[in-house]
Amino acid sequence: MIQCYYTKISPAIVADKFEWLMSFLPKEKQKQITLFQNDIDKKLSLYSDILVRLITIKTLNICNKKIVFGKNQYGKPFLLGTHDFSFNLSHTREAVIVAISDKPIGADIExxxxxxxDIANRFFTINEQKYIKQASTNVDKRFYEIWTRKEAYIKYIGKGLAIPLPSFDVLEPDISPHIETITTDNYLISVCSEYxxxxxxxxxxxxxxxxSLAEKLLS
Ligand SMILES: CC(C)(COP(=O)(O)OP(=O)(O)OC[C@H]1O[C@@H](n2cnc3c(N)ncnc32)[C@H](O)[C@@H]1OP(=O)(O)O)[C@@H](O)C(=O)NCCC(=O)NCCS
Incomplete structure (x- = not known):
């Protein structure tokens, strides 16, 4: 089972709504969010946490107070107390995604x-660089396709940038079938899974x- 949720986030903050949604998060998370300098970063962090909570509540039929997140040594968050529910989130300027599965998962949106x-030359394999440069028209799209696939892979493994980016090739047959890439609006989304x-x-x-879901499920 794999599902991916996507929400576009406008940069504007409505103070009442913001404070109301913040009240559903643990104090420590609230504190982390207030430390961001920019409003949009505060909002992306808040809305991605709320989105994970709503999906978790809907999928596992548990209440918000029972949701406690842990992190592995590389920072990958997971839900404490479950073995067959995994999630991974990604945020970019004005959108967030949350991918869920019954097996480990990694996701990226750009x-x-x-x-x-120059990033491709430094961090992508020769094969990945060729794939991008061979394109006659959609070089930018191919670059972000490789970028999101590499990010989704390291987030699936859970070690983030502790895995050197040129050390694996997301077009190779042992990795490629595990990654699905889709386009929506102007975004590229990749998800990597055991499937x-x-x-x-x-x-x-x-x-x-x-x-409105928060009103029903979190209040
Ligand atoms: C931290 C990292 C895992 C993802 O960072 P990112 O792409 O900037 O950010 P995303 O929005 O996609 O993901 C952030 C979320 O991933 C999750 N995450 C953090 N560490 C993680 C890890 N080790 N494994 C999986 N997920 C992780 C968290 O939920 C985090 O959300 P939070 O910041 O609100 O806590 C890491 O890969 C990184 O720093 N990448 C930098 C991007 C880059 O330079 N890429 C090179 C081109 S491929």
């Missing part, structure tokens, strides 16, 4: 923009849908 090709050749269902929830 907005397609001008590709910093192979799966379809990645994307459920879009608006900010306001999230807020």
């Amino acid at each position: 907005k397609t923009r001008d590709a910093p090709l 192979v050749n799966y379809r990645l269902p994307l459920v879009e929830l608006s900010e306001s849908m999230m807020e």
